[in-house]
Amino acid sequence: MSITAYEYLSILQAKDTATEQPEKNGGFDYHKLLENVRGIIAEKHSTELSSARTPLRP
Amino acid sequence: MGICAIWGAPRAGKTTLAVNLAYGISRGDKTVCLISPVDYSELSALLNVKIPEERSLRAALQGHAGIRQTVFKIDDLFYVLAMPVTANAFDNDCSSEQVKRLLDLARGTFDFVLVDCPSQPNNLIAAWSLNKAGKVLLCMGGHVSCVPWHRANKKALQAVRNKTVYVSSEVAPSLDYTAMYKLLKYTPDIRIPYMREAVLLQNEGRFLFGLSGRKGRKYSKAINQLYEAVNK
Numbered sequence: 410m411s412i413t414a415y416e417y418l419s420i421l422q423a424k425d426t427a428t429e430q431p432e433k434n435g436g437f438d439y440h441k442l443l444e445n446v447r448g449i450i451a452e453k454h455s456t457e458l459s460s461a462r463t464p465l466r467p
Numbered sequence: 468m469g470i471c472a473i474w475g476a477p478r479a480g481k482t483t484l485a486v487n488l489a490y491g492i493s494r495g496d497k498t499v500c501l502i503s504p505v506d507y508s509e510l511s512a513l514l515n516v517k518i519p520e521e522r523s524l525r526a527a528l529q530g531h532a533g534i535r536q537t538v539f540k541i542d543d544l545f546y547v548l549a550m551p552v553t554a555n556a557f558d559n560d561c562s563s564e565q566v567k568r569l570l571d572l573a574r575g576t577f578d579f580v581l582v583d584c585p586s587q588p589n590n591l592i593a594a595w596s597l598n599k600a601g602k603v604l605l606c607m608g609g610h611v612s613c614v615p616w617h618r619a620n621k622k623a624l625q626a627v628r629n630k631t632v633y634v635s636s637e638v639a640p641s642l643d644y645t646a647m648y649k650l651l652k653y654t655p656d657i658r659i660p661y662m663r664e665a666v667l668l669q670n671e672g673r674f675l676f677g678l679s680g681r682k683g684r685k686y687s688k689a690i691n692q693l694y695e696a697v698n699k
């Protein structure tokens with residue numbers, strides 16, 4: 410469940426509660442979109458990190 | 468009331484406060500779920516229980532059974548979600564979706580959800596708890612070494628500033644806490660007094676809330692004040 414400091418701060422700053430009132434933006438939920446984009450970036454970053462790890466040799 | 472995140476520097480008294488606040492709330496007529504997102508079973512040791520895999524935070528995150536079936540019961544009103552005693556710190560991966568779903572479920576199931584957030588800015592459950600919390604109890608006390616933590620975490624503290632309750636958690640007998648708060652430029656909303664017996668009682672799996680004697684009553688009074696503050 411460890412994440413990077415960047416992801417951590419992004420989550421803290423994400424306006425999760427704003428998703429409850431999407432009508433104000435004419436039905437377009439900007440915060441939800443931003444959250445999804447951040448999630449995809451975080452996942453991609455995590456996958457890249459895992460694949461970059463060199464297995465230890467005995 | 469919803470989610471309340473307890474946060475602060477290392478050794479600032481977060482877990483002691485979380486456990487005793489949860490216990491204090493459960494002495495009333497409210498249900499409380501204490502979530503400990505650390506990757507080992509700290510609560511098993513502190514509450515003198517043995518949290519099994521099927522009644523653990525990991526099981527709740529996986530969501531194969533309902534939250535009522537996966538939460539560990541301390542008593543009729545006090546529940547915990549923490550890592551099992553068999554936890555492997557290198558095998559605790561979960562997704563943002565799992566965490567958000569669990570926090571929403573907990574919020575809908577219990578009157579109070581307390582999350583004992585680790586100090587380090589790397590825990591996914593702590594991040595979402597701080598995001599979703601209605602109140603953040605920031606432990607400002609602790610030791611002198613806590614002061615630089617506040618500076619280093621300025622951006623994160625700023626993100627939750629509007630919902631922060633500043634709590635003075637006094638864990639050392641001879642520290643000038645007034646000078647420390649002046650240095651931090653904070654004024655505590657509530658002061659939790661120093662309890663000499665804290666470590667001893669904690670090692671025995673006992674609570675500070677409800678202790679007899681002048682100090683004990685003072686401590687319980689502060690916890691009650693905190694309850695009022697988070698219940699606003």
